[in-house]
Amino acid sequence: MAGRVEGKVALVTGAASGIGRACAERLAAEGAHVVLTDLSDGAGHEVAAGIASRGENASYLHQDVTDEAQWAEVIEAVRKAHGRLDILVNNAGIGLGGSVIEMSLSDFRRQMAVNVEGVFLGVKHALPLIRASGDGGSIINMSSVAGLKGAASLAGYCASKGAVRLFTKSVALECAAAQDKVRVNSVHPGIIETPIWDTIIGTGGPGANVAPQRAATLDAMAGAATPLGFKGDPSDIAEGVLWLASNESRYVTGAELVIDGGLSVR
Structure with a gap:
């Protein structure tokens, strides 16, 4: 089935590499105009250019997801360029391992800022534009298997991804109560080969x-x-994100899509 998100506008954070890149490429291949954001401008422009070279639609914007002013600027840029936003993939994240007694407070806070505050700011600033179309939309927040179960030497990372999981469910209920037709779900990758490792x-x-x-x-x-x-491969996650972004998942909200090869149930 082709064109599963035809005509939709998608914003993907952390899209210069890894899972974000795979999501951006898959959404574009299925007809969306994808706005990629990242801190790695060279790689981000390269990914967007690669998508465009295949006759698909993509553009790139620099963004630090922990900066609220930049979130406002990115959403305004999307509004001016496209007049709407249908899909938000809050993918940008970092992973810092190590013993809880050795991790610095500054590193703990930095991880929370990117992984949790970045997701919060994305929803806060993107949701009004998604709602404005009147057609609903899909918000997809990237959590992790580490947001479902604990892992030794990953206390800070697990805390951040667990926060994303419950934040997602709360926003899903808020959107359902508002009857805005916006669905909000989290994705939980397992061992996927990406630079975050x-x-x-x-x-x-x-x-x-x-x-x-x-x-x-x-x-x-x-x-x-x-x-x-x-x-797993980033493309395995991108397929799940595409499904959540498409109308095929129209009755799915507040859910956890676990893509982990069975890791979380062992």
Whole structure:
């Protein structure tokens, strides 16, 4: 089935790499005009240009999701360029691992600012524009399996992703009560090969061999912890995001879409 989000306008944060990039590319391939945002401008422009080279619609904007003024600017830019917003994918996030007694307060706060405050600000500023169309829309907040269960040496990350999970459910109920036809759901990836793991598992040092080191480490982790026995790809998450963005999930709100190879049920 092609054109599953044809004519819709989507905003994807953290779209220069990893899951955000995969989501932006998949939504564009199904007919959406995708506005990508990130802090990595070079990579962000490159992803947007790659989408456009395939005859699909994409544009890029610089954004720090922890900056409320920038959220207002991004939403205003979307309004001026497209007149509407139908899909928000709050994907931008960071992962900081380490013992709770060794993590600095500044790192804990930085992780919460990006992973929780960034999602809050996205919903706060995007929801009025989504509502303005009168056609409803879909807000998709990227949580994690770490938002469903605890993990040693990931207390701060688990706290942030758990907050996203319940924030999502509360906003879903608020939108349902307002009868605005806006659905709000969270997505919970498991072991997916993305750069966020470099700061969690310590493969983010300098050198050209970072990606192979990450891949090997995640292969071992997934083989040991995941019932399906292998790690996921960002495209696996993008397919779920596309479904939540499309009208195929019109009766789904306040839900947790877990895409983890069975990790959370072991």
